[in-house]
Amino acid sequence: MAVYEHTYKPYAGPLTPEWSRFLILPRHAYRDVFKSKLFTGFFALCFVCPLIMAILVYLKHNTAALAIFNLKPGDTAAINAGFFHFYISFQCGLGFLLTVLIGPVLISRDLANNALPLYLCRPFSRAEYVIGKMSVLMILISAITWLPGLLLFSFEAYLEGGSWIASNFWIAGSIFAASWVWIILLSLLSVTMSAWVKWRMAASAGLFGLFIISNVMGLMINGVLHTRWGSLINLAVIMKTIEDSLFRDVNSMDLPQWMVLPTGAAWFTLGLFLAFCLFLLTRKVRAYEVVR
Amino acid sequence: MENALPKTAEPVGTVDVLPNTPELVPTAPVIRLDNLSITFGKRPILRELRGEFRGRAIGLLGPNGAGKTTLIHALLGFHPPSSGTAHIFGRDIKTDAKQIRGRIGYMPERDSFIANMTCVHFVRLMAELSGLPPDAALERAHEALFYVGLGEARYRKLGTYSLGMKQLAKLAQAIVHGPRLIFLDEPTNGLDPPARQRMLELIRQIRDSGLASIVLSSHLLRDVEECCEEILIVKQGRIAVYCNLEEERRANRKFLEIETRGPREPFAEAIAALGCEYALTTEHRLKVVLQDGVEIRDLYRIAAEQEVQIRRLNFKRDSLEDIFLKAMEDGNGSI
Numbered sequence: 001m002a003v004y005e006h007t008y009k010p011y012a013g014p015l016t017p018e019w020s021r022f023l024i025l026p027r028h029a030y031r032d033v034f035k036s037k038l039f040t041g042f043f044a045l046c047f048v049c050p051l052i053m054a055i056l057v058y059l060k061h062n063t064a065a066l067a068i069f070n071l072k073p074g075d076t077a078a079i080n081a082g083f084f085h086f087y088i089s090f091q092c093g094l095g096f097l098l099t100v101l102i103g104p105v106l107i108s109r110d111l112a113n114n115a116l117p118l119y120l121c122r123p124f125s126r127a128e129y130v131i132g133k134m135s136v137l138m139i140l141i142s143a144i145t146w147l148p149g150l151l152l153f154s155f156e157a158y159l160e161g162g163s164w165i166a167s168n169f170w171i172a173g174s175i176f177a178a179s180w181v182w183i184i185l186l187s188l189l190s191v192t193m194s195a196w197v198k199w200r201m202a203a204s205a206g207l208f209g210l211f212i213i214s215n216v217m218g219l220m221i222n223g224v225l226h227t228r229w230g231s232l233i234n235l236a237v238i239m240k241t242i243e244d245s246l247f248r249d250v251n252s253m254d255l256p257q258w259m260v261l262p263t264g265a266a267w268f269t270l271g272l273f274l275a276f277c278l279f280l281l282t283r284k285v286r287a288y289e290v291v292r
Numbered sequence: 293m294e295n296a297l298p299k300t301a302e303p304v305g306t307v308d309v310l311p312n313t314p315e316l317v318p319t320a321p322v323i324r325l326d327n328l329s330i331t332f333g334k335r336p337i338l339r340e341l342r343g344e345f346r347g348r349a350i351g352l353l354g355p356n357g358a359g360k361t362t363l364i365h366a367l368l369g370f371h372p373p374s375s376g377t378a379h380i381f382g383r384d385i386k387t388d389a390k391q392i393r394g395r396i397g398y399m400p401e402r403d404s405f406i407a408n409m410t411c412v413h414f415v416r417l418m419a420e421l422s423g424l425p426p427d428a429a430l431e432r433a434h435e436a437l438f439y440v441g442l443g444e445a446r447y448r449k450l451g452t453y454s455l456g457m458k459q460l461a462k463l464a465q466a467i468v469h470g471p472r473l474i475f476l477d478e479p480t481n482g483l484d485p486p487a488r489q490r491m492l493e494l495i496r497q498i499r500d501s502g503l504a505s506i507v508l509s510s511h512l513l514r515d516v517e518e519c520c521e522e523i524l525i526v527k528q529g530r531i532a533v534y535c536n537l538e539e540e541r542r543a544n545r546k547f548l549e550i551e552t553r554g555p556r557e558p559f560a561e562a563i564a565a566l567g568c569e570y571a572l573t574t575e576h577r578l579k580v581v582l583q584d585g586v587e588i589r590d591l592y593r594i595a596a597e598q599e600v601q602i603r604r605l606n607f608k609r610d611s612l613e614d615i616f617l618k619a620m621e622d623g624n625g626s627i
Contacts, residue, residue: 006439008498010470011432015423018390024420032408114404118465121368121398122421123390287370 021124025132026139033102033136042101043140046094050148053087054155061159079156081171085247087149088175092182095141096207102140103190104203106133107285112198120287130281133194134187141186146179174246181242184274192277195284211235222259231261232269241266320382321346322473322505323367327376330359330366330529337362339529340376347536349499351516352509353616354526360509361401363526364475368398380473394423397466397504401477403458405465407451411442414450415465422469429468436468437461440494456487463494467504474498476508480515488515495519517612525619532619540615548580548607549573550591554600562594576603 034040059065060076077083110116119129153172157165190207197203214235221230231237237259245263261269321344330338338359352360365371367378369389378385380392406414412433419429419436437446440460445453450461459479466474476495480488496519499506510516516523517537525533552559553576560570560578569581580591588605595602 008439008467008470008501008503010472010503011424011428012470013428014425015394016420016425018423021421021423024417028413028417028420031413109406109408113406114400114402115406117368117370117398117400118404118418119421120370121393121396122418122469123394123423124421125390287368288365 022128022132026136029136046144057156081247088178091145099186099190100204104200107194108198117287133191137187141183146176149175178246188277192280238266324379328378329375331374347522349506349520351520351523358526359529395472397471397474399462399466399476405450412446418465419468432468436464440464455482473505513612551604559598559600
């Protein structure tokens with residue numbers, strides 16, 4: 001169907017593998033996302049923390065450099081599970097802000113423009129659509145959490161040597177797992193919010209509100225009923241509990257005893273919450289709304 | 293747009309099959325409905341539809357709420373059948389939905405696009421989702437937009453397009469991956485006469501290329517009449533009529549409408565004695581299908597014998613409107 005011929009002609013070339021088609025959505029989404037200088041600037045700032053931490057790791061092992069600042073190796077922060085736990089907590093916090101910036105329009109724009117039938121009339125399923133939309137955030141948050149985290153860990157491992165790796169290899173797994181727990185929660189939460197709340201500001205506020213309101217409600221229940229089970233509806237505490245368990249309770253900030261949840265209960269509640277988000281998504285992500 | 297008929301149109305059966313797509317059955321009907329029923333909650337929308345459709349262009353007609361759009365959506369896999377199934381090019385919509393959708397183009401009735409995208413970006417995205425590699429998708433997007441006549445406006449954002457341009461953009465995204473079957477749901481909705489003519493011309497070109505079959509759903513009988521060879525009339529979720537328009541027209545070539553004054557019944561019976569079929573319509577009118585060997589002068593002779601005046605006599609054939617109205621009046625008589 002060459003331009004000059006102006007005829008209808010079928011396509012006879014090769015096709016892309018089906019499994020990779022969900023990645024089309026993030027690729028096209030990034031064209032829009034990175035048009036915003038504000039977002040691009042913020043995304044660049046997200047790499048400042050990994051850079052500073054890499055410098056700390058380097059200084060820890062370079063006595064000559066420490067001497068310039070009149071420091072001894074013991075004066076710098078210890079590079080251990082707590083160090084990486086802090087890093088993941090901070091970067092996931094930035095990941096949350098990143099989600100608030102780009103998450104609310106991911107699906108709402110398609111719903112507002114009735115674009116879903118156009119996606120779903122192609123060899124592209126609802127699951128692929130949702131995964132594709134979630135990938136927009138998954139890739140970006142991965143780029144600022146576990147990817148630099150594992151590089152940081154590798155850097156430390158390189159400077160420390162074999163015995164450190166042997167005794168701390170689990171930290172790499174914790175970095176990866178904790179990041180992915182956050183990534184899945186944030187991306188699923190934001191696409192669900194985007195599917196149900198068309199107005200961008202309201203969806204952004206909803207994302208903030210979910211953490212704040214669930215926190216307040218949880219604290220109220222704990223306070224009124226003198227229990228710790230109110231924390232089951234406190235998303236922030238649930239995530240903190242899971243993070244702590246993954247980093248073997250090497251905390252940068254301990255939770256008060258009356259807020260601490262059993263780890264199993266935190267995982268179970270998170271699972272329920274994610275399942276509820278998926279249920280809401282299946283209700284909304286359809287080619288056409290069926291009036292029964 | 294200039295005449296865009298291909299110089300060497302290939303027959304439908306020889307269209308190149310995409311390498312990654314399982315072979316479609318070349319001799320299979322375009323669409324086969326096997327007792328297809330769709331129910332929303334407890335409300336039946338389509339009721340046990342049966343039939344085989346092989347035409348290059350099939351018009352889908354019916355009053356509002358008859359189930360036309362639901363039928364298209366069911367064939368696209370948007371609504372799972374509550375019972376029965378359908379086959380497109382021999383493949384079951386229940387089990388081979390993805391393979392089928394790879395060979396289908398769909399132009400929805402409502403505005404469906406992404407407003408802050410340029411048209412070429414949008415069409416390219418749709419081509420990629422159909423499985424085309426990025427480079428090929430971009431090339432095809434440009435070509436499809438030139439084909440539908442949006443070449444000069446392809447870098448404009450879709451949100452700035454007029455209604456007619458949006459309809460053309462929807463057509464471009466439906467054909468960008470070169471489907472073998474294209475569903476067009478009310479493609480001329482809201483178009484002014486020149487834009488409507490342009491749209492119909494494009495549909496006819498695609499039909500005449502023989503490279504894709506078309507299912508055209510429209511309220512406008514004229515559109516269907518101009519573009520389609522076969523029509524499927526749906527009424528209250530059932531197939532009311534399925535016919536080949538050309539055959540229907542040929543069959544009614546000697547159809548006469550006669551307006552008379554005087555005793556009509558004896559006149560009609562005398563005509564019937566010549567072997568012609570007749571139908572009394574309004575008070576002074578009757579319709580007659582002339583048999584071979586019966587001439588108009590025979591009618592005038594009988595009229596003279598029966599002392600009947602022939603006030604008006606028109607050669608007529610059943611228009612699509614007649615077929616449609618007849619279909620609507622059948623059954624419970626309600627439209």
